[in-house]
Amino acid sequence: MAGPSSVRSLGEAFTELTAGDASVGQIPQNHYFFVNVLAHAGTEEQRAFFYREVIAGRHFGNALSERGTRTAREFAIGFERHPDGGRVLNGTKFYATGSLFAHWIPVYADDEEGRTHAAWVPADHPGVRVEDDWNGMGQRTTGSGTVRFDQVRVPAEHIVPVYSVFEKDEVFGAFGQYLHAAIDTGIAVGALREGKRLIHSLARPRLEASVERAADEGAVIDGFGELALRVRSARALLREAGDALDAARAELTEQSAAEASAAVAAARAQSDAVALAVSSGIFELIGTRAADRDLNLHRHWRNARTHTLHDPRRLKLRHLGDWELNDTPPPRNGLV
Numbered sequence: 115m116a117g118p119s120s121v122r123s124l125g126e127a128f129t130e131l132t133a134g135d136a137s138v139g140q141i142p143q144n145h146y147f148f149v150n151v152l153a154h155a156g157t158e159e160q161r162a163f164f165y166r167e168v169i170a171g172r173h174f175g176n177a178l179s180e181r182g183t184r185t186a187r188e189f190a191i192g193f194e195r196h197p198d199g200g201r202v203l204n205g206t207k208f209y210a211t212g213s214l215f216a217h218w219i220p221v222y223a224d225d226e227e228g229r230t231h232a233a234w235v236p237a238d239h240p241g242v243r244v245e246d247d248w249n250g251m252g253q254r255t256t257g258s259g260t261v262r263f264d265q266v267r268v269p270a271e272h273i274v275p276v277y278s279v280f281e282k283d284e285v286f287g288a289f290g291q292y293l294h295a296a297i298d299t300g301i302a303v304g305a306l307r308e309g310k311r312l313i314h315s316l317a318r319p320r321l322e323a324s325v326e327r328a329a330d331e332g333a334v335i336d337g338f339g340e341l342a343l344r345v346r347s348a349r350a351l352l353r354e355a356g357d358a359l360d361a362a363r364a365e366l367t368e369q370s371a372a373e374a375s376a377a378v379a380a381a382r383a384q385s386d387a388v389a390l391a392v393s394s395g396i397f398e399l400i401g402t403r404a405a406d407r408d409l410n411l412h413r414h415w416r417n418a419r420t421h422t423l424h425d426p427r428r429l430k431l432r433h434l435g436d437w438e439l440n441d442t443p444p445p446r447n448g449l450v
Contacts, residue, residue, distance in 0.1 A: 121289065121363065122356025125296040129352065132300025133307065136417040137255040139300050141212045143293045144176035148220045151232050154279045154286050160271065164234065167218065175216030175237065177207035177261045187447070189230065191263070193223035199270040201233060203241075203263040213237065213244050214257030221263070222276070229277040233268040241266040252413070252420030280446040283371045285362045287448040288378040292355055294424055295378065298385035299348045301421065302392040305414035306345050309396030312411070313338070317400045328401075337399050341392045348381070348388040355381040372443035375450045376434050383430040389418035425449055 124146070132139025149168060152161050168174075183190050192204030203221060213219050219242065221233045235242060241264040248258040279286045317328035328334050358377035362370040393414035397404045404411050433444040444450040 120356065121292065121359040122353055125292055125352055125356045128293055128296035129300040129303060129349070132297045133304035136297070136301050136304065136414075136421070137253055139297050140253055140256050140421065141215065142173075143297065144212050144220075145174040145216075146293060147290050148174040148176065148232065150286060150289055151220070151274055151276060151279075154284065155232075155274045155276055160274060163271075164218075172217035173212070173215060174234075175210060175213030175219045175257075175261075177210045177213060177219050177221040177235075177263075179207060179209040180205075181208055187230075187449075189222055189224045191221070191223050193225060193231070193233075196267055201231075201268050201270075201273060203233060203235065203266040203268060205263055207261045207263075209248075209258050210244070210261045211253075211256045211258040213261050214246055214259060219244075219261060221268075229275065232274045232276050234272040234274075235263070235266055235268060239266055250420050252416035252418070276448075280448070283366055283368050284446060285359055285366070285371050285374045287446070287450050288355075288359060288362075288371075288375040290448065291382050291425065291450060292352075292359060292378045294421070295348075295352055295355065295381040295385045297421055298382070298389040298418065299345075299352050301389040301414060301418045302345050302348055302385065305389075305393040305396055305418075306341055308411065308414070309338070309341070309392075309399060312396075312400045312404065312409070316403055328399075334399050337395070341395050341399075344388045344391055348385045351377075351381040351384050368443065372437060375444040376437040379430040379434045379437075379444065379450055382425070383427050383434065386422045386427045386430075389422060390415070393418045 128139055152164050179186060180189055180191065190205065191207065192202065194202045196202050203223065207221065216237050219235050219237050221235055222230055223233060224230055237244065243262040245260040246257065247260050248256065250258065313329050313334065319325045319328045319331045323331040325331050355377040358374040362374040397411070433450050436442040437444060
């Protein structure tokens, strides 16, 4: 049974938020991610300061992703030393989910030795410009636009050495991926719930079925059962992953960290496939009228297809397989 402050409980809350509105479910994901950065790599003074900000209701956005670097985890943004010991940020970040609504925008940047740091920048800093230009086909209201930084000085006390997290056993990456799995699961839950409503209110049975309602048609019942099975499997794996994370946080070892990462990889891989399958499959059970743009039923698939592109499912399967087959722990890279 999950406790009130457990990771598992947080995942279930994210699932329900996302089932109601996929964008609302994703917006706080980065906030919790960066609270976790502070928990793993911040000093006592940094945690005390920023936790007070959180308690006061101030939200963290994000400025991680860039364009044009060799991989998504390389950062070219300017991060020059300032004589006072701080840093000066210059450059542009993209896909900055939640920053449009944030009070603080944590920025990922590499120092001269290639080590990644997170620099907390006030969203209202005069050198910060947040642009509402997100043009993705899904997750339309997540505020995932562009953020530009022009000569933004960040004091040393607002800079956290993220690289230090990966110098020891950790479930930092697994926690972030777990929230992504909860979002994908929530999209599937929301699609299934709306599919049920529309089968009852909109769908018509086939003539040869000889029933009064589509909901009584055998093929529709079987098809809905198949989709419901997929959703239940995703929710079960998410709960298992949450329990594994809670166990690792209670007693962190190389074994418990690896098992938590593998459990999250399984949940992530399954939720990815389920979100796409259910958000597409409900159309077949409702019929042609499901394609009416005014219904906006396609938003579930657009949201699923957009969000599941964050981290490839194939990598989750590779890490899971290597752990189960060869006892090789998933890498410490913040992605599993």
